[in-house]
Amino acid sequence: MRRAEYDVVVVGGGPAGIAAAIRAGDLGLRTLLVENRERLGGIPLQCVHTGFGLHYFKEDLTGGEFIARLIDRLESKGVEYWVRTHVLSLSVEADGWKRLDMVTRQGVVVARARAVVYATGARERTLFEIGVHGGRPDGVYTAGEAQTLMDIYGVLPGKRVVIIGSGDVGLIMARRFALEKAEVKAVVEVMPYPGGLMRNVVQCLRDFNIPLLLSHVVLRVEGRKRVEKVVVARVDENLRPVPGSEFEIPCDTVVVSAGLRPNIDLLERAGVEVDPATGGPAVNELLETSIPGVFAAGNSLVVNDLVDYAVEQGELAAEGARAYVESGGRPTGRRVRVVKGRNVRLVVPQYLSGERDALFYARVSYPEQDVVLQVPEAGLRIPQLGVRPPEMLRFRLRAEKLKGVLGEGGKVTVEVVKR
Amino acid sequence: MSAVELVCAVCPASCTMRVVVRGGVVEVTGNRCPRGVEYARQEIEAPTRYVISVVRVVGGDLPTVSVKTRRPVPKDCIWLVMEKLKDVVLTAPVNIGDVVLRDVCGTDVVATRRVARAAT
Numbered sequence: 001m002r003r004a005e006y007d008v009v010v011v012g013g014g015p016a017g018i019a020a021a022i023r024a025g026d027l028g029l030r031t032l033l034v035e036n037r038e039r040l041g042g043i044p045l046q047c048v049h050t051g052f053g054l055h056y057f058k059e060d061l062t063g064g065e066f067i068a069r070l071i072d073r074l075e076s077k078g079v080e081y082w083v084r085t086h087v088l089s090l091s092v093e094a095d096g097w098k099r100l101d102m103v104t105r106q107g108v109v110v111a112r113a114r115a116v117v118y119a120t121g122a123r124e125r126t127l128f129e130i131g132v133h134g135g136r137p138d139g140v141y142t143a144g145e146a147q148t149l150m151d152i153y154g155v156l157p158g159k160r161v162v163i164i165g166s167g168d169v170g171l172i173m174a175r176r177f178a179l180e181k182a183e184v185k186a187v188v189e190v191m192p193y194p195g196g197l198m199r200n201v202v203q204c205l206r207d208f209n210i211p212l213l214l215s216h217v218v219l220r221v222e223g224r225k226r227v228e229k230v231v232v233a234r235v236d237e238n239l240r241p242v243p244g245s246e247f248e249i250p251c252d253t254v255v256v257s258a259g260l261r262p263n264i265d266l267l268e269r270a271g272v273e274v275d276p277a278t279g280g281p282a283v284n285e286l287l288e289t290s291i292p293g294v295f296a297a298g299n300s301l302v303v304n305d306l307v308d309y310a311v312e313q314g315e316l317a318a319e320g321a322r323a324y325v326e327s328g329g330r331p332t333g334r335r336v337r338v339v340k341g342r343n344v345r346l347v348v349p350q351y352l353s354g355e356r357d358a359l360f361y362a363r364v365s366y367p368e369q370d371v372v373l374q375v376p377e378a379g380l381r382i383p384q385l386g387v388r389p390p391e392m393l394r395f396r397l398r399a400e401k402l403k404g405v406l407g408e409g410g411k412v413t414v415e416v417v418k419r
Numbered sequence: 420m421s422a423v424e425l426v427c428a429v430c431p432a433s434c435t436m437r438v439v440v441r442g443g444v445v446e447v448t449g450n451r452c453p454r455g456v457e458y459a460r461q462e463i464e465a466p467t468r469y470v471i472s473v474v475r476v477v478g479g480d481l482p483t484v485s486v487k488t489r490r491p492v493p494k495d496c497i498w499l500v501m502e503k504l505k506d507v508v509l510t511a512p513v514n515i516g517d518v519v520l521r522d523v524c525g526t527d528v529v530a531t532r533r534v535a536r537a538a539t
Contacts, residue, residue, distance in 0.1 A: 048471045048485035048531065062471065064485050064532035068515055151473050154483040179472060179501055199428040203468060207494065369432060385451055386432025 002109040006032045008321040009100055009113040011087050014042020015307050016298025017119035018070045019314030024117070025079040027322045032111065033081035034102060040083060041067045042121055044307060048151045049172050055308035066307060090116060090266045096329045098293060114329065115293045115321035118267055119314060122260035122299035127221070130258045132164065137223035143169035143257035156180055158253025162230050163187040164218050168196035168305065168390070170257020175204035185249050186211045188218050188232055190239055193367050196390050197305065217241055227254050260303045267296070275350050277340065278302045282350035284334045285358035286320030287313060292331040295320045302348045302361060305392055309361060316359065336405055341415025343368060345389065352412070354402045362393045362414055370419045377405050377412045387416055425462055429454045438463055467491035470500040474519060479511030479534035486519050489526045496524035504528065511536045
């Protein structure tokens with residue numbers, strides 16, 4: 001069995017992991033990046049649409065273009081990476097080092113690292129998690145599966161399509177189906193507002209006259225061998241189906257775009273504190289989890305709507321890893337608790353050390369106009385013309401503003417209030 | 420002169436705007452910042468989009484390569500570009516930026532993914 005030692009091992013070779021590995025290498029850390037698929041890149045490899053890199057590269061790139069540039073940067077810096085490497089377990093040894101047991105093409109390898117950056121992405125929610133009933137006919141795909149089939153393998157999954165959920169991947173796939181001359185019968189969204197970015201509602205649905213059924217739910221998928229139809233109903237303000245409002249939509253394909261959940265299996269087994277709101281680990285402003293020296297970034301930390309945020313988190317986690325390594329293994333601190341206030345569904349980070357500036361990512365619970373995003377304890381107020389759950393709020397909080405809350409039981413509240 | 424309803428896609432405020440073209444001038448109401456006017460004018464006078472798709476590749480480590488128009492094209496050109504892409508077949512290797520179709524709707528269609536030659 002091979003053994004190897006690093007300052008930091010980055011788990012996951014998508015945007016966040018690659019960015020973390022680049023930054024860790026730049027910071028002089030002995031770095032290894034591991035990816036379980038056969039190539040680096042993660043989800044952007046299958047994203048043929050634009051909208052990538054507007055912040056990071058200041059250009060509107062497709063997923064493939066964006067990730068190729070990031071991989072080129074990694075390779076030009078000579079950071080070590082292994083593909084087809086599956087991490088079986090993550091544990092903390094008696095001396096505080098992290099141990100990763102990995103299956104590689106060369107057999108089992110045990111790596112020891114002072115710090116770990118966990119960037120394993122998210123998984124798609126399935127039909128069974130959103131309460132859709134019915135049989136198990138052929139023709140039901142998640143949006144990501146449909147995307148892989150169409151845009152990697154060149155296979156059209158079906159010709160008459162109903163999309164459940166109006167998240168961005170679902171909207172983008174609605175356009176891809178329409179462009180390839182499939183008929184998108186409807187996008188069915190249970191909430192009274194779309195789940196994706198407004199740009200995607202306009203450019204993916206309205207451009208192609210695809211109906212968006214807001215406040216509607218798919219009750220059942222029906223079909224003997226192949227999907228034949230879905231049964232749809234209107235929902236009331238409590239999201240309950242209205243009796244008598246049912247109708248059928250004939251179709252041969254159902255695409256589920258019902259959101260993502262962070263992939264945190266290894267972290268959970270290692271006993272990390274999980275935030276039920278994000279589904280990811282609870283972290284401080286350097287993205288350190290409750291396990292000292294283990295950092296999280298990208299969609300395994302919190303489901304992001306822009307790849308640029310995932311990259312930014314990867315870089316931040318690498319900075320965290322350096323702080324941890326340079327201090328000889330001192331946790332980077334979580335003295336202040338971050339509390340969710342009015343109209344805030346989730347916020348990252350969940351803790352602050354109070355020692356450095358913090359970058360926040362938050363999502364609201366429902367759309368509102370003319371509001372103020374504020375952290376009253378720190379005297380921070382940021383007016384917003386409008387807020388929507390699909391569009392993350394991102395803001396910075398200066399360390400000096402936290403002086404008043406560093407005592408016992410210190411907390412800050414992130415809230416959205418009417419102007 | 421007819422009024423069109425547009426939802427602004429510039430920022431999360433998602434203003435619902437009423438747009439009227441009067442004597443060749445685009446008049447916008449319902450926007451809450453100047454970017455809404457610019458967006459409405461663009462969408463009414465000359466809406467453009469990137470066209471994105473995939474085309475077949477033979478002999479590659481992947482069976483398709485993703486493509487895009489180098490620049491956004493007039494919205495009316497979307498189907499023309501798709502039609503021209505229908506029968507395109509490339510041979511690996513393909514590099515990002517390789518021209519897939521030249522001079523269609525005032526721009527080129529270029530590859531946006533790398534496809535290496537399949538290992539034999």
